[in-house]
Amino acid sequence: MAKDEFSLEGGSGEKPPGRKGNGMYCSPAMLAFTILTVCVLIAATALLVFYIPDRTVVVDAATKAPQVGKTTVAAVKTPEPANPTMEPVNPTMEPVRPTTEAPSDLMKGRLPTSVLPRRYELNLRPFLYDDDVPDSKLGQRFTFDGWVRIKVQCMEATDEITLHAKHITIHGMPTVHSVSTLDKTDIFESHTMVEEYAFLVLKLKEMLRPHEEYDIYIVYSGILGDDEAGFYPSMYMDSMNNTRYIATTQMEGPYARRVLPCFDEPTFKASYDVQLEHRTDMSALSNGIDIRRIQLDSHWSRTYFKRVPSMPTYLLAFIVNDYDHIDVVNPNGCLIRIWTEKDLIGLAPYALNVSDLVQTYLDEYMDSEFPLDKQDHIAIQDFGAGAMENWGLITYQDIYLLYGMEDFGDNTFYSEIITHELAHMWFGNLVTMEWWDDLWLNEGFATYFEHIGVDFVHPEFKKFERYYIDTVNVALFYDSLGTYPSIRAPVYATDEDIGNQFTRITYQKGGSIIWMMEHFLTLEVFNVGIQNYLKERAYKNANAEHLWHELTYADKDVGKHDVKKIMDTWTLQLGYPLITLTRTGQDVVATQKLFLQVNRTAQDEEFGNLGYRWYVPLTYVYKSGPADQYEKPEKVWMEPEDYSYFTLPDEAASDDWYLANAKMVGLYRVNYEDDNWQRLLDQAATDPSVFIEENRVGLIYDTFYLAQAEVIPNSVYLNFSALLEPSSNSTRRAVVATSSYIAKMLLSDDIRRSVSSVQTYMQRLVEPLYAESGWDATFIPDVQTASGRQGKKSRIDVTSMACFYGNSHCVSKATEMFEDFVNNPTSNLIPLNQRSVVYCSGIRFGGQSEWDFAWNMMQTTNDRRERSRWVSALTCSRDASLLKSYLPLVLDATVFNRKDAEVILMGVAENPAGYGVAWDFIRSEWGAITAMFKRNRQQNLADIFEEMTSFFNTPQRLQELLEFGNDRQFGGMQTVYESAITTTEVNIRWMANSAEQTKQWIDSRVYKQW
């Protein structure tokens, strides 16, 4: 799934306006007017265990051949010999790794492996409209009827077959009979549901015989749910203002069980023959290409789809729709189609162009051609996640596929998301993780490939230079909270635990360690390794051990790295190291230590701990180094020990600065002895361009976070920010992002200190960006070339930010446009992509009458995008009493739908005048609010919670937060809650120790000319 991989700017944790929220995508309305914020956290589970199941493969030092072994936490440090007794569960499946054999709670709710699915034959008929209902077995709209025939193979004698089913009504009795023998007697005896695990257990009259195949047949009905999980309806209005529905699916996490009785775990791969029945005036899509359509009667037709080869249930997709499409056949013969509501088809060409280019490119890059006949991309209005990589039928929230539909103003965004989903065709779909604890093999790689795809389509965007900002720095931020488990932490077989895997750790930390591997192995070795991995594991499952093995093998005659040994330290424990370097003469002592913003205890057992020492690929450059040193930096491998030593080259003069983490590809932060910090500052003062852009940006973020954690004095960050800021747009943005934190703290209502100099400071920082790419830059969505627009990138963010900080040009222009519209509401001359900014500013700088106008517009418009802009704009008010009256309406479904409610909650939560209002409201209505954010939408509540609490910087707020948690079970929200506590503690400490000094520094800057 594509969830949180997109940030329009600085993944530092500071969100400048317009940056995507965490986790799921924000709605466009949120996007347009986000305010600077410190992001903190997300979901993940807290239910992690006492027993760290071993993913360790003990590598024989002589051969480096991995062997599967079994160890516990303690034993990880001194691994036991490989377990020779471990037998493959069955000869045709891969051996299940020790995790899944562990005699622990972790196996609760997991399917037995005595019977495996080989092929599903499936027929579904959804009932979307009233005139469909007479044929519904449940006699209701928004239900579906179906039957499934599952060919299974017995692996171990048993008289039971266990599979998953949820919210499914079985009609009559299932049947089970042998297909290996002539005897077709039905051996089904009875069935029971085990609600806790959503198990459907079929009890048989006789024992199944190993290696024989059987046929299960079940006729059933299900619900088209209202929570965007499983099979569900999505509504839209057509141009004639008619309400229309499509039926669509979202199976990941474990939601396929709501659509068909099935073996709903990723290892149980099988092939599928699908047929969908639909109104004759609609059509149907599934993973395979449609091969035949027949008319059943005057109302219903049936479409048959080509068989899809071995895949897991979570990739199934069924869509009954009345959409239009455009298509192209790519050079490798694959039919590529973009589907949307008919009225939006004009926005599809850019997506078609990009998906055609990128898929063809990836065929070659992976050295493995996409195996299906077609690849559909479809825009869906009601869609909880950003996009979903169903094999051959990728689903997107419409605004993320249709270029120009919303105000993103940045086409890397679309090419990123399309590439992300296409990368899954290999990483996830062709080769599937064995269990959800290796979800990073899907999402880390998809995150990594985003940059490869965008760079291919738009080399002018220099996407690789942004890897640190987009990915590494995001991981560094979240992983310093100490509240997220390791990348490969154990996962229970519950909806909640599986859902909680979709975190920044899985995506951005996964993407970061892959990027780091690519660099220490070299791109050539890395690509051979992943190509072999894809070939070896195609149509099968994989865990991280398989990847380590292939990468080690590819490197056997080159770097001879033991990839598993290195990468276990990055995947089996939380966090990353702070590297502290101290130079004496030419000798440098390097120490490593877990870097956390706040020292926490007790997470060792919970989240994985290999002693918090890492194999660190440390790189560095130095003042007198060669011209190409950033490309070929000096390298040192730090062992997982407290100390390492290395010697600077003789060419490094005694007064040379040295700078570690060349190009910022390493997942660590670096501190130096005082002298070196001073030399780096001196260099920044004389000629910062000596440092490449990635490292200039890295110096800003590293020093900001080290200062925030009180590792170095705050003045180091402040000085770097002043010296590096003017050197490029990227450094400007980094300084704006980190300073936004300062502004947020100092402007916080809780403190109520004098703010004018902070406002001025922020205005001046934003000014050059605004001057370059503010209002006057024209936005022309050129769907064909989409090039030459780099300068306009993030224009909307910049304008929003300029207006937010009170840039007089911005504010007067926005309010003028707003007033013109108020005076003549029948003709809206505000360009589409400027409306969010204008509406929000109109409300922010206006009063009751502007509010009333906006409310009226929101109520009366027929255009859902326009309505959404108004819904969002109303949250921009600086009048807490207006926000207080607005917020409770989110609970009234007759006024606001769920999406509106999210926009409103987020808008108020991130408004400096509103977060306290939101906090009071959320605390008092917690039950009702959590009920609104179910399943795929829970992440959105986590984002809101994170935004809101990022303002908290007083002991009073901390106390309120702690009291709120008393005796409360947060379930999937536990991590976000704990992270909020950590962030509040960090903020309180910053206010106590750094606020005054920073304020004085800003005063002194503001009162002299820059």
Ligand SMILES: [Zn+2]
């Ligand atoms: Zn994904």
